[in-house]
């Protein structure tokens with residue numbers, strides 16, 4: 316059985332970093348995982364693992380920009396259209412991998428998550444190939460600083476979720492940044508910058524209590540523009556009506572945190588549920604060496 320995890324979210328949210336850590340984690344657990352790079356603009360230096368499949372082998376953004384005179388954004392959209400017209404390339408590449416996890420490191424263009432047909436078409440193809448598919452959406456913890464950023468993050472996550480209709484997990488990435496802020500506060504390295512506030516805010520945003528978010532106060536206690544207050548109330552109502560919008564914290568400096576995220580992914584994907592248990596005879600020598 317093959318499983319695909321689409322790692323999605325805005326640029327800079329930590330998708331590439333997470334994809335690589337995910338593979339390290341699965342590999343350490345003697346599971347098979349392969350990286351699929353779908354971002355034609357990625358800096359190859361950010362890969363810890365050589366992608367098993369790389370959109371750059373099909374089309375390169377630099378070529379599109381230099382030969383067709385596209386700017387970077389138009390060039391990316393051209394790349395996605397090109398892949399859509401050449402899905403048989405992807406199917407052929409995927410044909411070489413017949414078990415376990417394929418981690419799709421996706422691009423961060425927000426259009427992809429709102430209205431572009433790229434991801435929905437990709438999902439359809441994966442499903443037709445019998446690959447069980449789920450998605451994770453990363454938002455970085457810095458969004459917690461400010462409820463307006465948080466609202467926009469929630470809305471983009473929801474838009475991706477309803478667009479794709481696959482099992483879905485929202486992740487609050489870079490939690491190490493929040494945690495280290497705590498530590499500094501607690502150890503008194505800094506001005507007693509509201510460590511308390513930070514902690515309360517984490518809980519608040521991971522499983523948002525919409526009514527708390529709907530306070531009349533904006534940032535720094537400034538009163539909110541009444542027009543936006545009404546809009547925020549409407550968004551808050553939306554969040555409340557859709558309990559799907561909660562976030563799993565991810566701190567890559569903490570193995571337990573990654574483990575928790577991985578087990579949630581396994582669970583949404585029903586990993587291994589209709590798999591035969593692995594008989595000792597199926598194991599290779601490496602497994603035995605490890606067991607001793």
Ligand SMILES: Nc1nc2c(ncn2[C@@H]2O[C@H](COP(=O)(O)OP(=O)(O)O)[C@@H](O)[C@H]2O)c(=O)[nH]1
Pocket residue numbers: 324325326327328329330331332333361423488489490491492566567568
């Ligand atoms: N502190 C911290 N930084 C991170 C983490 N994950 C990614 N970053 C940094 O955030 C930046 C963007 O990460 P990247 O994985 O390339 O994001 P992508 O654009 O979503 O693929 C890079 O500078 C990473 O080093 C994390 O868990 N903690």
Ligand SMILES: [Mg+2]
Pocket residue numbers: 330331332354357420421
């Ligand atoms: Mg990336």
